[in-house]
Ligand code: KG4
C-alpha cells in the first residue's frame with residue numbers, strides 16, 4: 001500500500017483534515033467551515049478564526065479517523081499548511097501537527113497553501129504536466145503562477161489591491177447579500193443582464209499581467225448610491241460577475257501569449273464560479289490552449305490538496321521537523 005498522508009489546513013476560515021493514499025487517492029476528508037461565525041462581520045475576523053480552529057481540530061481528527069477506519073499508526077506523513085495565511089490560524093494547525101508528529105512518531109512536512117491550490121489541479125488531472133500556468137483566485141489571492149516544473153514556480157503577475165474573491169465579498173456586503181459573496185452573487189446573477197451596468201476592467205490595455213479590483217468596487221458603490229435603494233440586484237450581480245471574469249481573463253491571456261505555455265489551470269474559491277470556468281474554456285478554444293479545471297470541491301480550501309502537495313514535496317526529498325514555524329507571507333515563487 002502507498003503511504004497515507006494526513007493533511008491539515010487551517011490557514012484561513014476552514015478547519016479541514018484529510019487522508020490521502022499516495023499522491024492522489026482520497027481516503028476521506030472532513031471540513032468545518034466558519035462561515036456562520038464570520039458572516040455577521042462581512043469578512044473573516046482573525047482572532048475568532050484561530051479560536052474556532054482550536055475548538056474544531058481534534059474533534060474533526062477523531063471523526064476523520066472513525067469515518068475512514070484509519071489508525072494513527074497507519075499514517076506515514078503529516079502535511080500541514082504553514083503559510084501563507086493568518087498567523088493565529090496557521091499556528092493552530094502547525095502546533096497541532098507538531099504535537100501529533102511527536103506523539104505518533106510520524107514525519108511532518110510544512111506545505112505552502114498556494115502550492116496546495118496548484119496540487120488541486122495536479123491531483124485531479126494525472127495527464128497535466130509542467131510547464132503550466134495556474135491562476136489562483138481566492139479570498140486572499142489573485143496570482144498568475146508559472147509552474148516551470150514540480151516545485152519550481154515563477155510569479156507572472158498579481159493584484160495591486162483586492163483579491164478577486166475579496167471583491168466578490170465586498171460587493172455582496174454592499175448589496176446586503178451576506179458572506180461569502182462569490183456563491184451568492186453567482187446565484188443572484190442567474191437571469192440578470194450582464195450588460196446592464198458597465199463596471200470597469202482595470203488596466204485593460206496596460207499589456208501587463210496585473211490586476212486591480214478597487215475600481216469595480218467604487219463603480220458599484222456609485223451605482224448603488226444613484227439607484228437610491230431601487231436596485232435591480234440580478235442585473236448588478238450579473239454585470240459585476242462579467243466585469244470580474246473579464247478582468248481576470250484579459251490578463252491571463254497576456255500571460256499565455258507571453259510564456260507560450262499552452263496549458264492553463266484555475267484554482268482557489270473563485271475558480272468554482274461557472275461564469276469564469278465557462279469563459280476560460282471558451283477562451284482556450286478560441287486561442288488554442290488547453291484548460292484544466294479542478295472539481296468545485298477542490299477549488300475552495302481543503303486538506304486533500306494540502307496532503308497532495310505535502311506528499312509530492314516529501315517524495316522529492318522535502319522535509320520539516322519540530323522546528324517548523326508558520327510563515328504568514330511565505331512565497332513559493334523564485
Ligand atoms: O480558496 P477559498 O476557499 O479561501 C481563501 O483562501 O480565500 O476562497 C474563498 C473565496 C471567497 O472570497 C468567496 O467569495 C469566493 O472564494 N468564492 C466564489 C465562489 N465560491 C467561492 N467567488 C465566485 N464564485 C463562486 N462560486
Ligand code: ZN
Pocket residue numbers: 113117138268269300301
Ligand atoms: Zn485558499
